[in-house]
Amino acid sequence: MNLAGIPFFDACGIAGALLLAAGLYYLLVTSNLIRAMIALELMIKGVTLFLILAGRVTGRQDLAQALVITLIIIEVVIMVVAGGLVLGVFRNTRSVGSRQIRNLKG
Amino acid sequence: MQSLLILVPLVCLMLFNLPWKRGVGQAVSFGAGLAFLAAQAAAALWAMLSGGEPFADPLAGFLVFKTSADGLTWVMLLTIAVVAASSLAVSRAAFTDEKDRFYFANLLFVSVIGMNGAALSGDLFTLYVFFEAASVASFILIAFRRGMAGLEGAFKYLVMSTVATVLMLTGVGFFMLAGAGTSFAEVRAACLQSAHPEFARVGGLAFMAGLFIKGGMVPFHGWLPDAYGTAPGPVSVLLAGIVTKATGVYGLIRLTGSVLPMMPEVQTLLMTLGIVSIYAGALAAIGQSDYKRMLAYSSISQVGYIVLALGCRTPLALAGAVFHLLNHAVFKSLLFSNAAAVESRLGHNDMNRMGGLQAQMPWSSLSAVIGLLSTAGIPPLGGFWSKVIILLALWQAGFHAAAVLALAASLLTLAYFLSMQRRVFFAKGTETGSAVTEAGAAYLWPQLALAGLTAAIGIGFPFVYRFLLTPIQQLLW
Numbered sequence: 020m021n022l023a024g025i026p027f028f029d030a031c032g033i034a035g036a037l038l039l040a041a042g043l044y045y046l047l048v049t050s051n052l053i054r055a056m057i058a059l060e061l062m063i064k065g066v067t068l069f070l071i072l073a074g075r076v077t078g079r080q081d082l083a084q085a086l087v088i089t090l091i092i093i094e095v096v097i098m099v100v101a102g103g104l105v106l107g108v109f110r111n112t113r114s115v116g117s118r119q120i121r122n123l124k125g
Numbered sequence: 126m127q128s129l130l131i132l133v134p135l136v137c138l139m140l141f142n143l144p145w146k147r148g149v150g151q152a153v154s155f156g157a158g159l160a161f162l163a164a165q166a167a168a169a170l171w172a173m174l175s176g177g178e179p180f181a182d183p184l185a186g187f188l189v190f191k192t193s194a195d196g197l198t199w200v201m202l203l204t205i206a207v208v209a210a211s212s213l214a215v216s217r218a219a220f221t222d223e224k225d226r227f228y229f230a231n232l233l234f235v236s237v238i239g240m241n242g243a244a245l246s247g248d249l250f251t252l253y254v255f256f257e258a259a260s261v262a263s264f265i266l267i268a269f270r271r272g273m274a275g276l277e278g279a280f281k282y283l284v285m286s287t288v289a290t291v292l293m294l295t296g297v298g299f300f301m302l303a304g305a306g307t308s309f310a311e312v313r314a315a316c317l318q319s320a321h322p323e324f325a326r327v328g329g330l331a332f333m334a335g336l337f338i339k340g341g342m343v344p345f346h347g348w349l350p351d352a353y354g355t356a357p358g359p360v361s362v363l364l365a366g367i368v369t370k371a372t373g374v375y376g377l378i379r380l381t382g383s384v385l386p387m388m389p390e391v392q393t394l395l396m397t398l399g400i401v402s403i404y405a406g407a408l409a410a411i412g413q414s415d416y417k418r419m420l421a422y423s424s425i426s427q428v429g430y431i432v433l434a435l436g437c438r439t440p441l442a443l444a445g446a447v448f449h450l451l452n453h454a455v456f457k458s459l460l461f462s463n464a465a466a467v468e469s470r471l472g473h474n475d476m477n478r479m480g481g482l483q484a485q486m487p488w489s490s491l492s493a494v495i496g497l498l499s500t501a502g503i504p505p506l507g508g509f510w511s512k513v514i515i516l517l518a519l520w521q522a523g524f525h526a527a528a529v530l531a532l533a534a535s536l537l538t539l540a541y542f543l544s545m546q547r548r549v550f551f552a553k554g555t556e557t558g559s560a561v562t563e564a565g566a567a568y569l570w571p572q573l574a575l576a577g578l579t580a581a582i583g584i585g586f587p588f589v590y591r592f593l594l595t596p597i598q599q600l601l602w
Contacts, residue, residue: 039291039295046284046288052280055284059284059287059288062287062288062291063287063290063291065291066291066294066295066298069294069295069298070294070297070298070301072298073298073299073301073302074301076302077301077302077304079301079306082301082306082307083301086250086297086307089250089254090294093254093257096257096261097257097261097283097287097290100261100264100265100283101264101280101283103265104264104268104276104279104280104283105280107268107271107276108273108276108277108280110271111271111272111273111276112273
């Protein structure tokens with residue numbers, strides 16, 4: 020398959036949509052908190068690609084760059100907090116399975 | 126002056142955490158927090174009464190984005206200041222360890238920066254950045270005690286909030302595809318005269334779906350009772366009173382009121398979700414035996430009224446929605462302060478094991494009665510007027526069925542609250558004649574101040590209408 024033949028934004032769009040779908044699916048089926056974090060990461064990466072694509076298509080790469088850099092910083096902060104929470108769960112239950120944390124019922 | 130509302134708490138936060146001698150930061154943070162929040166409330170009131178800011182902005186150049194303020198911003202800033210101050214006051218009583226109090230004050234400052242920034246932002250991306258600041262602070266606050274329940278509530282909130290973020294950013298991406306930047310004015314223009322109006326429409330829907338999750342509307346509400354119910358007392362005051370309102374609900378008001386144009390399908394969606402939230406929240410609240418979870422479901426139900434009014438999309442309905450947000454912040458933080466006081470005395474939230482606290486805790490009982498009457502919309506308290514405005518606006522706009530349904534739901538509200546009041550305070554029960562004492566003054570004065578405020582809003586309604594709500598009616602375009 021000749022990757023050079025695929026226009027940049029097609030590749031970006033397809034990869035972004037795939038990442039979003041994979042992340043959402045993984046989030047729904049997994050019962051492991053670390054994997055849930057990975058799923059969230061996948062979804063955020065998908066939407067990052069989508070923003071780059073939107074900037075490229077409309078010719079506003081500067082705006083897209085500013086958005087994506089800010090987005091990456093915020094994403095790191097959220098993942099650090101998520102990691103802290105999972106660590107707290109592990110300290111309490113010696114496990115990172117989400118079956119242990121289904122005491123609350125929505 | 127607008128940039129100071131973000132920069133001052135930021136600088137305070139840094140100063141507290143410099144390596145001072147032991148205990149200096151701890152000693153200063155509480156007083157500095159209350160002083161800042163009082164100043165913020167005063168500035169917001171000044172701006173509403175005089176129609177302009179107290180002084181020009183000396184530091185506007187320090188921020189990379191432009192702040193913008195209108196009538197809605199000032200109401201939000203006032204509400205944030207009131208609720209955050211009462212949460213800070215309750216934290217003084219709820220946490221006995223100096224260090225815990227200090228951590229709480231720091232996180233409260235982060236949260237206030239996030240909410241103030243969101244209220245002052247003039248574009249969708251800045252809105253998102255500040256929402257995240259407020260949300261991250263609340264994830265940590267919910268898990269403050271590091272207990273299993275708090276960690277679980279916080280993780281659920283984190284997952285749902287991140288999914289909401291992804292939806293909101295997808296919305297921003299679609300707005301960009303429609304040819305807009307991220308500022309409210311550009312998005313508004315793109316919705317009206319874009320080469321691809323369908324992109325703008327999809328973007329609006331995606332952004333709104335994110336806000337529904339953040340605000341805890343009914344099909345997306347699963348995280349909300351867990352987060353509110355498991356958080357420590359002062360944290361649930363902050364979360365229920367303002368954080369979800371200043372993020373999700375404020376975003377919805379801004380988006381539907383002054384960014385997106387009239388779209389009939391969106392109106393129908395908002396009204397349907399509003400009615401469903403009102404009823405599902407109220408019916409679920411009836412079945413709860415945990416005091417804080419019941420209040421959380423009641424919160425969902427009250428947010429339903431706000432969204433219902435947004436769906437109506439008339440100037441009067443918008444004013445009613447904002448007024449109900451203000452009232453809800455006041456009476457819900459009152460009720461959560463009350464729950465914190467009861468929890469501190471009994472050590473649990475199970476309403477079935479309460480009962481008969483009336484004799485021991487008369488003042489808490491009084492403040493709970495005022496809070497529940499205001500929520501149920503009994504005149505002359507504040508909650509009555511906002512519900513009346515919403516119902517009148519619905520009726521005027523021709524949504525008679527929605528108005529009747531919303532009115533009928535008030536009876537449900539009264540039903541679950543009277544059941545709560547009976548099970549906790551009035552009826553004979555486990556605690557009748559027990560050695561429980563009235564909660565300390567530190568718990569009581571925020572409650573009584575908030576009770577006085579909700580009564581004052583109700584009695585001073587003509588004044589409130591003129592200075593707070595008239596400017597908001599002009600926001601709708």
